[in-house]
Amino acid sequence: MTNILTVFQREYLSRIKDKWFWITTILVPIGFVVVTLLPVLLSELGGSSQTNLVLVGSEEYVPDEFLPEDTDRITVSTTDQSLEEVKTELQQEDSEITAVADFGSINPETAEYQIRVISDETLSLMAEGTIQSTLTPLIQQIRLQEEQISPQQAARLSSPITPQFERINADDPSAGQAYALAYGIGIIMYFILIFYGTSIMRSVQEEKKNRIVEILLASMRPFELLIGKISGVVAIGMTQVLLWLGFVLLATPGLLYLIGDRAESTGVSVEVVWNQVQEISVTFNLITLIPLFLAYLFFGILSYAGIFSAIAASADSDSDVQSLSGIAIIPIVIGFMTALTIVMNPETGVAFWGSMIPLISPLTMMARLPFGVPGWEIALSLAILALTSLGLIWLSAKIYRVGILLYGERLGWKHIKAIWK
Amino acid sequence: MLHLTDVQKSFGTFSALSNLSVTVPTGSIFGLLGPNGAGKTTAIRIINSIYQADSGTVTWQDSPVTEEWVRKHVGYLPEERGLYPKMSVQENLYFFAQIHRQDLTPELKQRIESLLERFDLLKHAKKELGKLSKGMQQKVQILATILHDPELLILDEPFTGLDPVNTRKLKDLIRELQQEGKTIILSTHRMEQVEELCTNIVLIHQGQSVLQGPVREVKTQNRTNTFILETDSDLTETPPGTILEQSDSRVKFQVENHEHAQTFLASILAQQSVLEFREVLPTLEEIFIQQVNTPDHD
Numbered sequence: 126m127t128n129i130l131t132v133f134q135r136e137y138l139s140r141i142k143d144k145w146f147w148i149t150t151i152l153v154p155i156g157f158v159v160v161t162l163l164p165v166l167l168s169e170l171g172g173s174s175q176t177n178l179v180l181v182g183s184e185e186y187v188p189d190e191f192l193p194e195d196t197d198r199i200t201v202s203t204t205d206q207s208l209e210e211v212k213t214e215l216q217q218e219d220s221e222i223t224a225v226a227d228f229g230s231i232n233p234e235t236a237e238y239q240i241r242v243i244s245d246e247t248l249s250l251m252a253e254g255t256i257q258s259t260l261t262p263l264i265q266q267i268r269l270q271e272e273q274i275s276p277q278q279a280a281r282l283s284s285p286i287t288p289q290f291e292r293i294n295a296d297d298p299s300a301g302q303a304y305a306l307a308y309g310i311g312i313i314m315y316f317i318l319i320f321y322g323t324s325i326m327r328s329v330q331e332e333k334k335n336r337i338v339e340i341l342l343a344s345m346r347p348f349e350l351l352i353g354k355i356s357g358v359v360a361i362g363m364t365q366v367l368l369w370l371g372f373v374l375l376a377t378p379g380l381l382y383l384i385g386d387r388a389e390s391t392g393v394s395v396e397v398v399w400n401q402v403q404e405i406s407v408t409f410n411l412i413t414l415i416p417l418f419l420a421y422l423f424f425g426i427l428s429y430a431g432i433f434s435a436i437a438a439s440a441d442s443d444s445d446v447q448s449l450s451g452i453a454i455i456p457i458v459i460g461f462m463t464a465l466t467i468v469m470n471p472e473t474g475v476a477f478w479g480s481m482i483p484l485i486s487p488l489t490m491m492a493r494l495p496f497g498v499p500g501w502e503i504a505l506s507l508a509i510l511a512l513t514s515l516g517l518i519w520l521s522a523k524i525y526r527v528g529i530l531l532y533g534e535r536l537g538w539k540h541i542k543a544i545w546k
Numbered sequence: 547m548l549h550l551t552d553v554q555k556s557f558g559t560f561s562a563l564s565n566l567s568v569t570v571p572t573g574s575i576f577g578l579l580g581p582n583g584a585g586k587t588t589a590i591r592i593i594n595s596i597y598q599a600d601s602g603t604v605t606w607q608d609s610p611v612t613e614e615w616v617r618k619h620v621g622y623l624p625e626e627r628g629l630y631p632k633m634s635v636q637e638n639l640y641f642f643a644q645i646h647r648q649d650l651t652p653e654l655k656q657r658i659e660s661l662l663e664r665f666d667l668l669k670h671a672k673k674e675l676g677k678l679s680k681g682m683q684q685k686v687q688i689l690a691t692i693l694h695d696p697e698l699l700i701l702d703e704p705f706t707g708l709d710p711v712n713t714r715k716l717k718d719l720i721r722e723l724q725q726e727g728k729t730i731i732l733s734t735h736r737m738e739q740v741e742e743l744c745t746n747i748v749l750i751h752q753g754q755s756v757l758q759g760p761v762r763e764v765k766t767q768n769r770t771n772t773f774i775l776e777t778d779s780d781l782t783e784t785p786p787g788t789i790l791e792q793s794d795s796r797v798k799f800q801v802e803n804h805e806h807a808q809t810f811l812a813s814i815l816a817q818q819s820v821l822e823f824r825e826v827l828p829t830l831e832e833i834f835i836q837q838v839n840t841p842d843h844d
Contacts, residue, residue, distance in 0.1 A: 131644045139633055337628030340690075343594040344617050344645040530596070 128345035129353040136328070136357025141364065150365055154372045175200065176252045178242075178259065179222050181208045182229035186267050193263065199255050201263075208243075215245045224248060224256060240264070303495040307468040310418060310491045315461045317422060318487065319454060321362045322429035325354060329437035329525075330446055338529050347526035355430040355518065362426045363419065370415065414494055417503065424510045425487030429453070431517035438521075439528035460485030464492035471496040480506045483513035547572050548593070548611075548698065548729065553602030555588050555753075562588040563753040565602070570731060570746070572607070575724050577740040577747035577761075578733040579830075581838050585753040586733050587625070590700055593731075594622055606698070618647050621696035625703045625733075627687045631676025635667060635686050638675055639693055646694035654693075661689045665715065680707050688716060692723070699723065702733045717743060737831035747830065749837055756837050765827040768836070772800045773807045776822040777814065785810050798826065 140146055176199045180187060183203050193201050204211060211225050223244060230241040242256055269279045332338045341350055436449040463479045470476070471493050479489035480498070486506050490498070548570040555563040563585045570576045580586050591597040593604060595613045604611040606619075629638045639658050640650055648654055662668040665685045670678055675686060684707040692699065701720075705713050720730055720743060732744060740747060741761070748758035757764055775785065776796040786809075787801035801807050811823055828836075 127647070128645060131641065135630075135633075135641050139630065139637075143632070332628070335628040335631075336624060336626035337630065339596070339624040339626065340622060340628065340642070341645065342596045343620065343622045344642075346613070530591075 128349040129356070132341075132345070132350055132353025133357045133360070136354050137360050140357070140361045146361070146365070150368050150372075154369050154376070158376070174249075174251075176223045176255050177202070177221055178224055178226055178256055179204050179211055180226050180228055181206065181211050182227060186228055186231070187263065191263060191266050193259055199259050201259060212243060215243070220245070223252060226256070226260060303471075304468050306495040307464070307471075307492040310495075311461060311464040311468070311488055314418075314422065314425065314488050314491050315457060317362060317366065318425050318429050318457050321358055321426045322433040322453065322457075323450060325358045325430045326433035326437045326446065326450055328354060328358070329434045329529075330440070330443075333438065333529055342530070347529060348522040351434060351522045351525050352518065355427065355434065358430050359423060359426045363423060366419065366422060417494060417507075418491060420507060421487040421491060421510070424507070424514045427514040428484060428510070428517050429457070431514065431521035435521035435524040435528070438525040439531070441531065456484040457488070460488030464488045467492040477502070481509060483510045486510050547607065548731075549603070549605045549608075550589065550593070551603045551605070553589070553592060553599045553604065555585075555592060555597060555600050561753055563592070563599075566750065566753060566755055567602075568748050568755055568758060570729060572729050573724060573727050574745045575720060575730045575732055575743050577744035577830075578731050578750070579735075579737075579740065579747055579834060580750035584750045586750055587702070588753075589750065590622070590624075590702065590731070590733065593698075593700065594620060617645075618694070619697040621646075621691040621694065621699045623688060623691040623699075623701045623704055625706075627684060627707075629675050629683065629687055629690065631674065633675060634672050635662070635675055635678070636671045638686060639690055642690040643693055646696075648694045657695075658689070658693055661693060664719075665689065665712070681709060681712065684708055685712060688719075692719075697728060699728055699730045700733070701730065703735070704732070705734070705736065705739060737829065737834060740830050749834060751838055757833070761830070764833065765830070768828050768833045769825065770800060770828055771803060771807065772798065772826040774798050774822060774824055774826055775811065775814065775820065778819040778821055781814070782817050783810070783813060795821075 175197060178199060178201045180201065180203045184205075187203065189203075192203070193199075195201075206214075208225065208227055208229060211222070214220055215222050215225060225243045227241040227243060230239065232239070240260065242260075248256070265279075266276070269276065274282075332341070338350075345353075432453050433450065436453060437446055440446045440449055460479075463475065463485055467473075467476045467479060467489055476489070476493050480486050480493055480502065482489075487510065490503070490506050494503075548568075550566055550568040553563050553566045554561070566585065566589060568589070578586055578589070588597065592599050593611065593616075595611065595616045606615065609615075630641070633641070636658070639662075643650065643654055643658070659668065659671075662671055665688075667682065667685060667689070670682065675683060678686070688704065691701070704716060704720075708716060717739075720732070724730060724745075732740070734740060744761055746758070746760050747764060749756045757767070759767070771787075772790065773785075774796070775781075778795065780794045781797060785797050785799040785801075786806045787799050789797060789799050791798040799807075801810075807825075811820070814820060
């Protein structure tokens with residue numbers, strides 16, 4: 126026990142003192158926030174480019190009252206000039222025209238209106254989208270007029286049906302909220318399992334390569350060394366996740382402030398976001414969800430730490446380690462892919478069985494939890510995962526004991542007997 | 547005394563040790579010799595409880611060697627060195643003290659500090675180990691081996707990577723530890739160091755003990771009856787047996803038995819003044835090569 130504690134302390138303290146631990150601890154949540162806010166920021170930054178669309182040959186089709194109002198994205202105007210004249214103007218360097226819509230190209234006889242839009246340079250995707258979303262209602266108006274249908278009639282005929290999804294238990298989350306949460310947790314779990322699995326693999330590999338393990342094994346049993354190492358890595362992983370959770374709690378008021386600062390431009394008020402946060406906390410019962418997340422994370426890291434350390438102990442070269450670790454990552458990838466399927470449809474047999482298979486359950490059960498899972502299923506899934514992780518550690522210790530002192534040869538069939546001794 | 551009795555160890559069909567029996571006297575500097583692949587590392591790992599012997603016993607002062615005893619009382623310096631490069635020198639030493647069941651008491655810290663000072667490492671104590679030179683790292687490794695004051699030290703090629711000054715310091719330290727009553731097993735291929743330091747040796751070949759005992763005894767057992775005689779003037783008589791080297795007043799010769807040499811010496815003494823007469827015992831290197839190349843041992 127003393128040895129386990131000594132190795133645990135070394136693993137934990139050396140990692141927590143490592144600057145890279147703190148860099149990733151700080152940068153990952155910042156990166157997460159940046160990635161989340163990036164689309165909003167980019168759209169704000171990109172909002173200044175305006176498209177000037179000129180309609181040529183539109184007198185026959187477009188009365189002035191049909192012309193859309195200018196927005197910060199597009200201005201639409203008509204001209205008496207011919208297409209060729211406008212094209213010449215378009216090619217001039219100081220031209221303010223972005224594109225020309227040639228109404229002369231419309232063939233009224235076809236069911237689908239096709240209209241040529243000409244520009245001097247290749248238009249951005251955003252400009253193309255803006256032009257399309259401007260021309261579509263404009264031409265719809267023209268066709269409605271041709272069919273002598275009033276805009277009110279048209280609106281009634283074409284109004285979309287919006288189903289109001291309601292749960293008998295009003296506290297249950299909406300599918301959208303559950304999807305977002307399940308997806309987010311799945312991604313976090315995926316990266317943590319891979320990161321800490323490969324982290325312990327590198328650590329074992331390094332000790333084997335620099336032969337320090339020879340001295341360590343003269344001072345303790347392989348099982349003690351492995352358990353000490355794995356528990357150190359699990360503890361550091363849990364520490365990092367708890368720091369991230371703390372960061373989220375601390376950062377929330379700051380984010381609310383930022384949102385409040387932009388309330389006018391975004392139309393999102395602090396109250397709305399705060400209510401959302403409270404609603405999510407209550408709806409998803411975060412008081413239960415967070416401990417379950419930590420429990421699955423704990424046994425997940427434990428399982429993969431066992432697998433990856435056995436790989437590092439039994440391999441003889443870096444390339445062996447690379448190949449074998451590629452195989453070990455497969456269950457994590459399968460788990461993530463299954464989780465993606467589950468968030469789309471959490472009530473299937475795949476969801477149930479996926480959350481019972483130990484190596485993928487940390488990912489799959491996390492994808493199910495936001496949708497609501499019976500307590501016995503969670504208990505059974507956790508019990509299977511916990512027992513499997515302990516079994517994997519036991520097996521890894523046996524492989525580790527034989528493999529760690531093998532130099533110049535790979536762990537092969539001839540060593541299997543020694544492993545079971 | 548450390549006794550290995552009829553120790554066997556196989557890996558699959560390969561027999562690494564076959565009925566190896568070795569006695570390491572308490573307080574000796576014991577040379578563990580043998581060609582590459584002879585089974586030295588396997589023997590060391592069995593003494594260290596890293597490997598379990600398939601059969602045979604390992605005892606210390608007539609009690610079986612246990613893992614717990616090894617943890618507390620054995621210091622092991624393997625041939626391939628390894629410490630944690632990202633940790634400081636001091637952190638490495640504290641860690642190794644702890645895994646040898648030592649509490650980090652002020653006395654232990656003081657001992658570590660004085661060892662660091664002795665090997666000119668005190669000013670580097672807080673530095674990351676990986677940033678020191680290989681020689682310095684080697685010194686730290688040696689300190690990690692002895693800081694828990696072990697009764698039995700196993701040093702596998704301890705002088706590798708050390709400059710002459712630090713080689714001398716380590717030799718002095720080894721002798722000092724021996725004087726304190728420690729038992730030291732020294733595994734090396736450097737025969738001149740064995741000659742200089744070791745009191746006893748064992749030569750292992752193909753997993754078996756080929757010869758062992760006090761160095762002087764081993765040399766005597768392998769004597770070749772070669773003598774050197776030097777007189778103050780030209781030799782007046784031809785020595786018996788085979789002349790190996792000869793100058794006017796000095797001759798190196800080999801005889802079938804000692805009596806022939808003694809008779810020759812008596813005859814010369816009656817005629818001339820003798821400046822030197824001695825038996826030339828074989829060097830350990832010569833014995834090593836001769837034993838390893840003997841067909842019976844192949």
